[in-house]
Amino acid sequence: MITIILIASSITVAICLAYFLVQHKLQSARDGEYDRINNGCWSTNRRGEGSKMALRIHQARIAKWAGFGMNKEEAIYWDSRKDSKGEIISNKYNYRIEGNDPDTRWWCLTVNLDGFFIPNKYKRYSFSKNDVKRENDGSWIIKLSTIEQPGNWIPLGDQNGRIKLILRCYNPNSSMVENRENTFLPQISRED
Secondary structure, eight states, X not given: OHHHHXXXXXXXXXXXXXXXXXXXXXXXXXXXXXXXXXXXXXXXXXXXXXXXXXXXXXXXHIIIIISOOOOTTTEXXXXXXXXXXXXXXXXXXXXXXXXXXXSEEEEEEEEEETTEEOOOTTXXXXXXXXXXXXXXXXXXXXXXXXXXXXXXXXXXXXXXXXXXXXXXXXEEOHHHHHTTTTSOOOEEEEEO
């Protein structure tokens, strides 16, 4: 009887340890702690989110949090939790995202809090190549803040949590696919 209890206890402990190890690996993959390409404050998966070459842990992360991903030749998903000076993005500050269209057929910039859109009465969560208002030279500026701003503005809300910007680049040109470390991406500046 004691042998059966010891075996059952050992199996239970092993299952619990395996569960917590997998959760830790998934969190590490979600946070982008490895197998990433960095470009300023932005980073992306080195192998492509939906690639058959992606590490299994990335495939599991995509299955758990995103549902599906595309090959890097179809889409590159850039993300950032920091501004261009390396400071964590927070709803305590105002931000200015400034740039030109990335080298891609279509792009979309979204902001989320703990993996979800930030609730707001304006129902404004993103801007894309099609709906962003442009400056005279074709560039664009998107503002992030808790207080309404004129022009392109995404509300940050008043809830605390992990804010993340996601720049989705669909049908990127070969220059972006092959040279992700040096491709031009928008700057994220904190306005004091």
